[in-house]
Amino acid sequence: MTRGPDINPERRILIGRMVGAFGISGEIKCQSFADPPQQLLKYKPLILVHEGHERVLEDLKGRMTAKGPVIRVPDVDDRDAAQALFGAELWVTRSQLPKAKLGEYYWIDLEGLRVRNREGVDFGTVSHLFETPANPVMVIIGERERLIPFLLDRFVDAVDFDAGEIRVDWDADF
Template identity: 60%
Template sequence: MIDQERRILLGRILGAFGVRGEVKIDSFTDPARALLKYQPWVLSHRGVEREIGQASGRETPKGLIAFLPGVEDRDAAEALRGAELWVPRSRLPAPKPGEHYWVDLEGLDVVNREGFAFGKVSHLFDTGANDVLVVQGERERLIPYVPEQFVLDVDFDAGKITVDWDPEF
C-alpha cells in the first residue's frame, strides 16, 4: 500500500531516451541527480499510482536519464510520458535556517503587518526573477516571495506568513 503522507512533486517523465527503456526526467531538485536519492518514488500516471524503487540514472547534457525497474524497452518508457514522481515530505532533508520547502508554506494564513487577512497560501510558482505566493481569500492575490522586502516573517508555529503588502493590490 502506498503511504498517503503529504508528498512533494520532484520530477516528471518527459519520455523515452534511447531504445533500452531509459526515460528522460525533468527533475525539480538541485542538482537534478539528487532526485535519485529520494527513492522510493510514487509514480503517478493517468490516475494510477505505484511505488518505484531502485531506479538508477545519470545526469547528461540532455538532462537526467534513468532506468526504472520493469521498464524494458522504448515503448514501455514512452508510455510513461507525463508521469509524475512524488516523494513523501519526510524523505527530504530539513531545510537550512531561513529556507523553506514550498509545500511547507501551502495552507499558511497570510496577513499584512496591519493584520489584514489575505487568505491562505494555495501554492507557489517561480517566475525566474523570484518565487510568487498564490494566496486565496476573498480574491486571489499574487505576492512576490521576496524575504525582508515583501515577506517579513514565516511563523510555522502560528501558521502564518506576515507580508508587507497593500490589500488594494
C-alpha cells in the same frame, strides 16, 4: 524553524515527470522539480503514478545528461515501454526531503498558511507558489486573489509555523 501542526511528513510531493524515451534500451528522460535537478536521482523510494496506477520504485537507477536526469525503471527494457510512461509522475513523501536550512522553506510547507500584512489585514491563505525569472511568487486566495513575491526581508517579514501565518509588507490595496 519550527514545524507547525499542519506539516504532514507523509504528504506527497511531485518531484519529477517522465517526458519521453531516451535511446532504445528503455531509459526515460525526466523533468526534475528538485533543486538541484540531480537530487531526483537520490530519492529512494520514488512513487511512480501513471494513468491512475501507483508503483513504488525502491531500486531506481539513473544518471544525469546534458538535458537532465535519465532513469531506468525495473521491467522497462525497450523504447516502446519507456515511451508508454510519458507523463508519468514521480513523487516522494515530505519526510524524505532534507531538513530546510534556517531561513529557507519548502513551498509545500507554506501552502495553507494565513497571510497578513503589517497592519493586520488578513489576505487569505497561500494556495501555492510559482517561480518567475526574478523570484518565487505566492498565490494567496482570500476575498480576491493576490500575488506577492516571496522575498524575505523585502516583502516577507516572517514565516511563523506555530501561528500558522506569514506576515508581509504589502499594501492591502495591491
